[in-house]
Structures are given as structure tokens and as C-alpha cells.
Amino acid sequence: MTFILSIFAGRLIQMQGLDSKVYEAAAVDQRQHTEKVPAKRxxxxxxxxxxxxxxxxxxxxxxxxTKVPEAAxxxxxxxxxxxxxxxxxxxxxxxxxxxxxxxxxxxxxxxxxxxxxxxxxxxxxxxxxxxxxxxxxxxxxxxxxxxxxxxxxxxxxxxxxxxxxxxxxDGELRMETGRDGQRIPxxxxxxxxxxxxxxxxxTIDRDIQWAAQRVIAEQTRKSGASSGTVIVMDVRTAQVIAMANAPELDLNNWRKAPESHYVNRAAADVFEPGSTNKVITAAAALEAGVVGPDSVFHVKDNIQCADRVLRDAHPHPPEDLTFRQAVAQSSNVATVMAARKVGSQGLYEMLKKFGFGARPGGGVPGAEAGLLPDYKKWSGSQSCTVAYGQGVSVTALQMASVYQTIANGGVKIEPQIVAGSTDDSGRFVPAKPGVQTRVISDKTAKEITAMLEEAVGEEGTGELAAIPGYRVAGKTGTANRYDAELGRYDGYTASFVGFTPAEAPRLVVLSVLQNPKNGHFGGQLAAPVFKDVMTFAIKSRKIPPTGSPVSAVRTRAGQ
Known part of the structure; x- marks a missing residue:
């Protein structure tokens, strides 16, 4: 009995004397309970x-x-x-x-x-x-x-x-609790x-965003398109006023939506722009001085390019067109003829200046760089098709930026989506303005603007984009659509992009419809979207018409 009690006594001395601090710490740790205090997002x-x-x-x-009986x-x-x-x-x-x-x-x-x-x-x-x-x-x-x-x-x-x-x-709350989880007093x-x-x-304007979503959703449904996009951008600041996609993601039920709806198509979807890209070819030709607005081209409805024969959108007999008329009527053949005067290297360098092949800054989620192959790797036919927007890929955001540059007198501003944020004291701090870069001269920008006004006139392909009382400059686009899943071209991309008032630009609106089934021309499908969204935006922003008449220009050869 004495031996056994001595063992107990020794163990007691060890626990209460030698190891007391260890057990005390273990007890505190067992009682200690830590709760996260969530921060408000x-x-x-x-x-x-x-x-x-x-x-x-x-x-x-x-x-x-463990407290719920199995039977219950x-x-x-x-x-x-x-x-x-x-x-x-x-x-x-x-x-x-x-x-x-x-x-x-x-x-x-x-x-x-x-x-x-x-x-x-x-x-x-x-x-x-x-x-x-x-x-x-x-x-x-x-x-x-x-x-x-x-x-x-x-x-x-x-x-x-x-x-x-x-x-x-997140913050933290540390306290001591008993076995039942209640705090020990x-x-x-x-x-x-x-x-x-x-x-x-x-920078998004709620009302204009709502109108853009409504219009593009309706046109996507009517045209049977797989998706649609609208971007509204401020010319002077490059702030994105609206960025609408169809179909759009309902954020209150995002778990039930397909993952394809999570993608911000306006910045992430890459496509071949088609004729909206012709303004870059025009800019390259005018800046190089090899073509003027009134230069005359003898235009057939087809042109040989390497081993391929490229055709205009519509058959026509050979005719003489001024360069401004060729842009207004969206002539592929005349555009290729102008591009040949510039050369592949000159065209490639102008595309890079406008931001092709580079991811836009400004913090727009999911923004992609598109695809701009080096001109040394262009095939024989690609050296021609790039001039009118096939064989090169962009996003809607990049193309809207191109027209912002032209509307802004040739100065490109990095697109902005964040107006600013609050600091630790709750005070609003504006974001830094976008980086500005001169791409083309003011003279060239004005000459292209005049051509784009003709494109929305009676002889142009964008007549459905005209807004009564306002001078509108814009361009249609109809391109063959590359389907990555099929691994080949299938369907079309219809687009229109422009700005108003043409003589003192304030807003750029771009609309794109992917793979429409009921029609496929940009002037037919995308131009009306531009008109409806731009009309709402200029009324919302209270932008009046300037009242200046369209300048008299020579449009036809021989006039």
C-alpha cells in the first residue's frame, strides 16, 4: 500500500510541481476559443x-x-x-x-x-x-x-x-468558454x-447600361444570334459608360447560370472585325501620304491576291471611286489597293499603334489582347485580307478604342472602367486618367471622320445608323466568323461602330452580333442597335446637336 501511495505522490508532485505550467497552458488552450469577426465588404x-x-x-x-436524436x-x-x-x-x-x-x-x-x-x-x-x-x-x-x-x-x-x-x-475575438460553448464569466x-x-x-452609367442591355438583348433574340455586345465610351476620357452583353449574367442566381455567362464578352471574346477595321488601313494610307481622300481608284468587283481571288461585298461593273467613296461604300477591293500602296509593314505598324495585339489597360476584367500576327508571317492572301479586317482578331473593347482615337483627333486614351475608390477614411479618391498616346495626326483623324460621315449617308452602308438632327460618323462590319470549336469559319460577325456629334465627338457606341441567323450584314443588324443606344445616351447626357451642316466634299470621281 505504501509503495502504491508513493507512486501516486510522485505523480502528483510531477503534475503539480514540475509540469504544472504545461498543464496550465494546455487547460487555457482548451478553454480558449477564437471567433472570426468578419469585415464588411x-x-x-x-x-x-x-x-x-x-x-x-x-x-x-x-x-x-450529436444533439439531434436519430428518430427526429x-x-x-x-x-x-x-x-x-x-x-x-x-x-x-x-x-x-x-x-x-x-x-x-x-x-x-x-x-x-x-x-x-x-x-x-x-x-x-x-x-x-x-x-x-x-x-x-x-x-x-x-x-x-x-x-x-x-x-x-x-x-x-x-x-x-x-x-x-x-x-x-477580418478581425478576431479570443475568449474562454466552457464545455457547452458559453463564455466563462x-x-x-x-x-x-x-x-x-x-x-x-x-465609370458605368446605370441608365445607359440598362438601355444598352435592353436593346442588344432584343436584337440578339430577333436576329437569332448566339451572343451580342454593346460598348458606350466617352470620347474625351475613354471612360466606359456601358458594357452590355447578351445573354447577361443574373448575379442573384449566378450558381444556376452556365459558365459561359460568367465571361465578360465585351472584353474577352476575340473575333475578326471585318470592315470596321478599314479605318486603320485608311489611317495608314493617309498618314503615309500615298493616298488622299480624293484619290481615284479604278475598282473592279474582284482582285487577285496571291493564289486567291478576293471579291467585293456585291458584284458591280468596273467603276472609278474616290477613296472617301470607297470607304463609304466599304469596298474591299479599293481598300486592298490602298493597302498595297502602304505595304504590309506599314499596315502592321499602324495596327499596333491602335492597340491591336496588346491587352488594354484600365482594369477591365477579362480583357484579352486579340491576335495580330507579325507581318513577316502573313500569307500571300493575308497581306490583303488584313486590310479589311480578316486574318486579324480583336475584342469589342479594342475596336471601340480605335474609334475613340479617331473621334479624339488621333489621340488614343487607355480605356477606363474604374472612376475611383474610397480611402480608409471613406473619402472618394478619383482614379488616375488613362495614358494618352498620339496615334495619327489631327488632320488625318478629321479626314477619316468625314469619310465615316459619308458611310452613314445615303450612299453608305450604315444608313440605318443615322440619327435625325445629328451628324453621325460610323462604319459597318460584316466578317466571316471563325468557330474555334469547329476549327473552321462558320457564320458571320455583324458590327457597327461610330460616334456623334461628328463635328465635335462626345460618345462612341459599338455593337456586335455573333453568328446571327436572320440576316448577317452589319448595316442591317448592328446599325439599328447603334442608333437606339446612341439616341438614348445623347438624351441621357443632354448632348445637343451642334447645328453645323455637313461639309461639302467631293464624293464621286469626276465631280
Whole structure:
């Protein structure tokens, strides 16, 4: 007995004397409980401060599955499913996890729903205060804004690109709790406060964005197109006022949408632009001095290029056209003739100056660089087709930037999508303006603008884009569409891009329809979209017509 008691005494001395600090630390650690104090995510707003993405108070609902009797699980699962809007099988599976004393049932639950649920006779049900992301405007600029996942981090769009600004930094609450999870009275508590995220203000105008989405969605449906895009851009600042896609992503139901809807097509979809690209060929020819607006070309309806015969959009007898008339009528043959005077290297360098083959800056989510092969690798026919927009690929954002450059007197401004953000004190800090680069001379820009006005005139291909009372400059585009899934050309890309007032440009509008089934010409399908969106935008921005008449120019050879 003495021997046994001596063993107990030795063990007691070891525990209370030698190892007391170790056991004391272990006990404190066992009692110590750390809770995350979530930071409030910053809001995303339009240019006037209207909320597009906000953070609202919510609850995380959890349960201790070991406290739910097996016989009651089916009834409890049914109650949880009804209140939380989740499948009953999912709730039953979580209640069956008796290997854990904490099981999260649903996150981001509305406080009213949580309050009602907690009144039900469900054992060991708990709530934790948190936040959830809400999108008051639904699908307005959905693929541009993006969404937030369960871990409260941005997964797409601006939510992803600006996550470090929006997310903030979670805080921490450390306290001592008993076996039942309740705080032990009179014990110390340590709290590290959270740092809330900062707000991000976009350049998007909510009203113009709504109009652009409505118009392109309707035209996409009517034309049977697979998708459509509209971009509205401020000429003087290159700020993107609207960036609409069809179909668009409903942010309040993003989990149910196909992943293809997550893509901001306006910045990410790459396509061959077709005739809207002819302004770059015109710019190269005019800047090099090898062609003037009134230079006359004897134009057939076809032209030999290496081993291929390239044709105009419509058959016609040989005719004499001035260069401005060739641009207005979108003559492929005349464009190739002008490009030959410039040479492949000169055309390639002008395409690069306009931003082809380079990813645009400005923080637009998903922006791609397109495809601009080196001119040394152009095939014999490609040296001709690039002149009218085939064999080179761009995004809608890049093409809108081309016309912003022309409308801005030849000065390219890096496109902007973020107007600014708030600082730590909540004060709004404007974003830096886009980098400016002169691409062509003011004289060349004005000459091209005059040609583009003719393209929207009675003899041009963009007559349906004309807006009564305003001088409009613009260009149609109809290109063969390369289908990556099929590995060949299939269908068409119809587009129109222009600006107004032509004599003092304020806004650029671009519309693109991919793979339409009911018609395929840009002047037929995309020009009316331009007209409707631009008409709404100039009224919304209160941009009056300047009242100046169209300058008298020589359009036809021999006039």
C-alpha cells in the first residue's frame, strides 16, 4: 500500500510541481476559443453612386448533430429545408454527421429567415452574425461586376479584379468558454477589430447600361444570334459608360447560370472585325501620304491576291471611286489597293499603334489582347485580307478604342472602367486618367471622320445608323466568323461602330452580333442597335446637336 501511495505522490508532485505550467497552458488552450469577426465588404457602384453590389447583414446557421436524436432527424431535416430553401437530402446528410459537434447548415441567411428558424423546436441550433453579398440591380452589368463565393472572396469580374480593395481584413475575438460553448464569466477577452473593405466606383452609367442591355438583348433574340455586345465610351476620357452583353449574367442566381455567362464578352471574346477595321488601313494610307481622300481608284468587283481571288461585298461593273467613296461604300477591293500602296509593314505598324495585339489597360476584367500576327508571317492572301479586317482578331473593347482615337483627333486614351475608390477614411479618391498616346495626326483623324460621315449617308452602308438632327460618323462590319470549336469559319460577325456629334465627338457606341441567323450584314443588324443606344445616351447626357451642316466634299470621281 505504501509503495502504491508513493507512486501516486510522485505523480502528483510531477503534475503539480514540475509540469504544472504545461498543464496550465494546455487547460487555457482548451478553454480558449477564437471567433472570426468578419469585415464588411466594400460596395461597387455606378458613376453616380448607385449601388450595383452591396454587403448586407446575414446569419450563418449551424447545428450540433450529436444533439439531434436519430428518430427526429427526418422531421428536423424537413424543417431546415423548408426554411433555408435547401434540398431535404442535403440537410439530412449534414444531420447524419455525428462525428462532429459543429455542422454549418447554411451561410448568408437573411436575418428574418434566421429569426423564424430559431423559433422552431430544433435542438442545438445556433446563429452567427455575418454578411452576405447582394446585387440590387440583378443582371445589370452582371458579367462585368462578377460575384463572390462562399469564402467571401471575389470569383469573377470586378469582384475578383478588385478583391484586395473590396474585401477588407477580418478581425478576431479570443475568449474562454466552457464545455457547452458559453463564455466563462470574469475571464479575459481579446478583440482585434476588423478593417472594412473600401468602395469601388465604376465609370458605368446605370441608365445607359440598362438601355444598352435592353436593346442588344432584343436584337440578339430577333436576329437569332448566339451572343451580342454593346460598348458606350466617352470620347474625351475613354471612360466606359456601358458594357452590355447578351445573354447577361443574373448575379442573384449566378450558381444556376452556365459558365459561359460568367465571361465578360465585351472584353474577352476575340473575333475578326471585318470592315470596321478599314479605318486603320485608311489611317495608314493617309498618314503615309500615298493616298488622299480624293484619290481615284479604278475598282473592279474582284482582285487577285496571291493564289486567291478576293471579291467585293456585291458584284458591280468596273467603276472609278474616290477613296472617301470607297470607304463609304466599304469596298474591299479599293481598300486592298490602298493597302498595297502602304505595304504590309506599314499596315502592321499602324495596327499596333491602335492597340491591336496588346491587352488594354484600365482594369477591365477579362480583357484579352486579340491576335495580330507579325507581318513577316502573313500569307500571300493575308497581306490583303488584313486590310479589311480578316486574318486579324480583336475584342469589342479594342475596336471601340480605335474609334475613340479617331473621334479624339488621333489621340488614343487607355480605356477606363474604374472612376475611383474610397480611402480608409471613406473619402472618394478619383482614379488616375488613362495614358494618352498620339496615334495619327489631327488632320488625318478629321479626314477619316468625314469619310465615316459619308458611310452613314445615303450612299453608305450604315444608313440605318443615322440619327435625325445629328451628324453621325460610323462604319459597318460584316466578317466571316471563325468557330474555334469547329476549327473552321462558320457564320458571320455583324458590327457597327461610330460616334456623334461628328463635328465635335462626345460618345462612341459599338455593337456586335455573333453568328446571327436572320440576316448577317452589319448595316442591317448592328446599325439599328447603334442608333437606339446612341439616341438614348445623347438624351441621357443632354448632348445637343451642334447645328453645323455637313461639309461639302467631293464624293464621286469626276465631280
Amino acid at each position: 466594400g460596395a461597387i457602384t455606378d458613376v453616380d453612386g448607385h449601388a450595383l453590389a452591396v454587403t448586407v447583414e446575414a446569419r450563418d446557421i449551424a447545428i450540433d448533430p 432527424r427526418a422531421k428536423v431535416a424537413a424543417l431546415l429545408a423548408r426554411h433555408l430553401g435547401r434540398p431535404e437530402q442535403e440537410m439530412a446528410a449534414k444531420l447524419a454527421r455525428v462525428d462532429t459537434r459543429y455542422q454549418l447548415l447554411a451561410g448568408g441567411v437573411a436575418p428574418t429567415v434566421a429569426d423564424t428558424l430559431l423559433k422552431e423546436p430544433i435542438p442545438s441550433l445556433t446563429e452567427t452574425r455575418t454578411y452576405r453579398r447582394a446585387y440590387p440591380a440583378g443582371d445589370l452589368a452582371g458579367s462585368l461586376i462578377g460575384f463572390v463565393g462562399d469564402e467571401k472572396n471575389g470569383l469573377a469580374g470586378m469582384e475578383l479584379v478588385r478583391n484586395s480593395v473590396l474585401a477588407g481584413q 470574469m475571464t479575459a477577452t481579446q478583440r482585434t477589430p476588423p478593417v472594412d473593405g473600401r468602395d469601388v466606383r465604376l
